[in-house]
Amino acid sequence: MRTRFxxxxxxxxHIGSLRTALFEYLxxxxxxxxxxxxIEDTDQKREVPGAIENLVExxxxxxxxxxxGPHAGGNYGPYIQSxxxxxxxxxxxxxxxxxxxxxCFCAPERLEKMRAERTAKKLPPRYDRTCRSLSxxxxxxxxxxxxxxxxxxxxxxxxxxxxxxxxxxxxxFKNEELEDHVLIKSDGMPTYQFANVIxxxxxxxxxxxxxxxxxxxxxxxxxxxxxxxxxxxxxxHIPLILNKEGGKLSKRQGDVAVEDYKEKGYLPEAxxxxxxxLGWHPKEENEILSFEDMKAKFKIEDIRISPAVFDSEKLDxxxxxxxxxxxxxxxxxxxxxxxxxxxxxxxxxxxxxxFLREVVALEQERLKKxxxxxxxxxxxxxxxxxxxxxxxxxxxxxxxxxxxxxxxLLSILENISEKDWKKEILExxxxxxxxxxxxxxxxxxxxxxxALTGQKASPGPFEVAEVLGKEESLKRIExxxx
RNA sequence: GCCGCUAUCGUCUAAUGGUCAGGACGUAAGGUUUUCAUCCUUAAAAUCGGGGUUCGAUUCCCCGUAGCGGUACCA
Numbered sequence: 001m002r003t004r005f006x007x008x009x010x011x012x013x014h015i016g017s018l019r020t021a022l023f024e025y026l027x028x029x030x031x032x033x034x035x036x037x038x039i040e041d042t043d044q045k046r047e048v049p050g051a052i053e054n055l056v057e058x059x060x061x062x063x064x065x066x067x068x069g070p071h072a073g074g075n076y077g078p079y080i081q082s083x084x085x086x087x088x089x090x091x092x093x094x095x096x097x098x099x100x101x102x103x104c105f106c107a108p109e110r111l112e113k114m115r116a117e118r119t120a121k122k123l124p125p126r127y128d129r130t131c132r133s134l135s136x137x138x139x140x141x142x143x144x145x146x147x148x149x150x151x152x153x154x155x156x157x158x159x160x161x162x163x164x165x166x167x168x169x170x171x172x173f174k175n176e177e178l179e180d181h182v183l184i185k186s187d188g189m190p191t192y193q194f195a196n197v198i199x200x201x202x203x204x205x206x207x208x209x210x211x212x213x214x215x216x217x218x219x220x221x222x223x224x225x226x227x228x229x230x231x232x233x234x235x236x237h238i239p240l241i242l243n244k245e246g247g248k249l250s251k252r253q254g255d256v257a258v259e260d261y262k263e264k265g266y267l268p269e270a271x272x273x274x275x276x277x278l279g280w281h282p283k284e285e286n287e288i289l290s291f292e293d294m295k296a297k298f299k300i301e302d303i304r305i306s307p308a309v310f311d312s313e314k315l316d317x318x319x320x321x322x323x324x325x326x327x328x329x330x331x332x333x334x335x336x337x338x339x340x341x342x343x344x345x346x347x348x349x350x351x352x353x354x355f356l357r358e359v360v361a362l363e364q365e366r367l368k369k370x371x372x373x374x375x376x377x378x379x380x381x382x383x384x385x386x387x388x389x390x391x392x393x394x395x396x397x398x399x400x401x402x403x404x405x406x407x408x409l410l411s412i413l414e415n416i417s418e419k420d421w422k423k424e425i426l427e428x429x430x431x432x433x434x435x436x437x438x439x440x441x442x443x444x445x446x447x448x449x450x451a452l453t454g455q456k457a458s459p460g461p462f463e464v465a466e467v468l469g470k471e472e473s474l475k476r477i478e479x480x481x482x
Numbered sequence: 483g484c485c486g487c488u489a490u491c492g493u494c495u496a497a498u499g500g501u502c503a504g505g506a507c508g509u510a511a512g513g514u515u516u517u518c519a520u521c522c523u524u525a526a527a528a529u530c531g532g533g534g535u536u537c538g539a540u541u542c543c544c545c546g547u548a549g550c551g552g553u554a555c556c557a
Contacts, residue, residue: 006557007557008556008557040557042556042557043555045556104555108554111554111555112554115554119483121483122483122484123484124483124484124485125483125484125553126484126553148555150555168488171486173485173486174485177484177553181554181555182555184555186555187555189555191554191555192556192557196557211551212486212487212552213552214551214552215486215487215552216485216486216551216552216553217552239487239488239550240550242549244493246549246550248550274494277495277506279494279495280495281494281495281496281505284505285496285506286505287494287495287505287506287507304494304495305488306487306488306489307487307488307489307549307550308493308494308495309493310493310494311492311493311507311508313507314493314494314506314507315507316507317506317507320520365519365520365521366519366520394516441515441516442517443516444516445517446516446517448516449516450517455517455518456517456518457517457518457519458517458518458519459518459519460516460518461516461517
């Protein structure tokens with residue numbers, strides 16, 4: 001089993017490509033196969049420098065690594081199509097010799113005009129095969145005169161071509177619908193349609209996964225394999241991923257690049273778990289899957305063939321879930337880049353690393369993306385907390401009531417020693433006081449929490465007080481009573 | 483226009499020629515002795531339409547419809 005991931009180097013990894021890569025990787029790895037990276041850079045107008053390195057790096061971050069590729073080597077190289085021109089030339093010449101393909105000298109302008117006319121007449125805008133009937137001498141003369149040409153594939157004029165998709169079964173195409181499409185461009189570069197077939201064959205790829213946008217050219221590809229007398233690999237066409245409106249997921253709406261998700265603080269585990277469920281499902285009902293689970297359970301045949309809508313809320317759910325699974329040390333490490341700014345705001349309240357740990361621990365369960373940690377924990381770091389006084393007010397109380405309540409709490413808190421300034425002791429002491437005096441919990445704890453955090457929503461008052469320390473806590477509560 | 487692919491709760495999906503059509507996200511309600519979150523419980527929520535085949539069809543077939551894709555010297 002050999003599978004390949006064959007992206008064009010556009011500079012970022014599309015979330016849809018990630019899913020394709022994941023399927024390919026799992027297909028290979030679930031059967032102890034080989035996973036190959038091949039770069040499809042035959043459209044040189046689209047070159048982006050550094051794209052390959054970026055691609056390899058982001059996939060590695062996700063956990064997907066290649067056995068062969070431009071960066072990893074292997075016996076089937078080169079793995080970059082622009083470096084394989086000679087190979088394509090050889091095979092194109094072979095086909096030329098056998099008359100399976102032909103030179104076409106039609107100028108792009110002519111083609112454009114021809115297509116416009118055919119479209120106007122409600123005919124399919126296919127190439128009209130003008131050059132297909134050129135004689136050998138005509139061709140030679142034109143070449144001698146230096147006319148630019150492309151090489152086109154000769155499609156059968158009648159009959160049908162049946163192709164087999166692993167997931168959909170047989171698909172039948174009428175040969176007369178097939179265009180004599182371009183195999184070699186006038187700059188000598190192959191098109192996707194040619195390079196792909198040559199490479200998959202010469203690299204001994206056994207299973208091809210590609211987007212379903214390729215189904216239309218599928219019969220032409222199969223015909224090419226037949227022209228060479230090659231056995232085609234198994235093909236599985238993967239459905240597209242749609243946006244919430246049912247349209248194509250595009251760069252312009254943002255959030256198609258895996259890099260962007262990484263930046264925002266999504267975990268590889270979450271991205272992976274979310275992606276695999278777009279079009280595949282394990283036999284049992286549990287949807288939480290580790291990479292190892294996926295490798296063990298994945299079967300190509302179980303891929304679904306209807307398009308899936310990208311639901312970012314479910315992604316967020318997975319992300320939150322995996323954040324909660326992290327050990328505190330790991331999470332602190334992961335949050336570090338998003339916490340740096342906050343740290344600049346404060347004096348050394350305690351040893352900073354310890355403080356950071358405690359802060360992150362308190363927010364772990366409400367974190368959906370790592371990037372939220374900064375905003376969520378700002379209040380811990382602020383030396384002069386600002387908030388609307390009315391926020392202190394619980395239900396039917398007045399501002400004055402609240403201040404009175406806080407003063408009462410203050411008198412109790414002052415008596416707790418530094419050593420005892422722990423959330424359990426704080427809670428026990430205050431709850432005892434409230435119970436004995438028959439006071440309502442919310443009337444006291446809400447204002448206390450707001451005095452400490454300045455937030456409508458936050459972790460509880462006792463845990464925040466512990467992390468803040470006695471001095472800072474008292475300072476904040478005192479300030480609220482002014 | 484032509485060609486092709488697809489069609490189960492809002493979304494991702496499970497299942498079967500006979501099930502109360504199951505799960506997850508989201509939503510709503512309740513609980514977990516203060517907010518938010520977590521966690522738990524409960525609820526609402528689906529087989530695109532029409533014809534067949536069949537004792538019985540969501541499942542198999544046909545026809546519509548809709549969505550998407552292709553229709554390039556882009557991939």
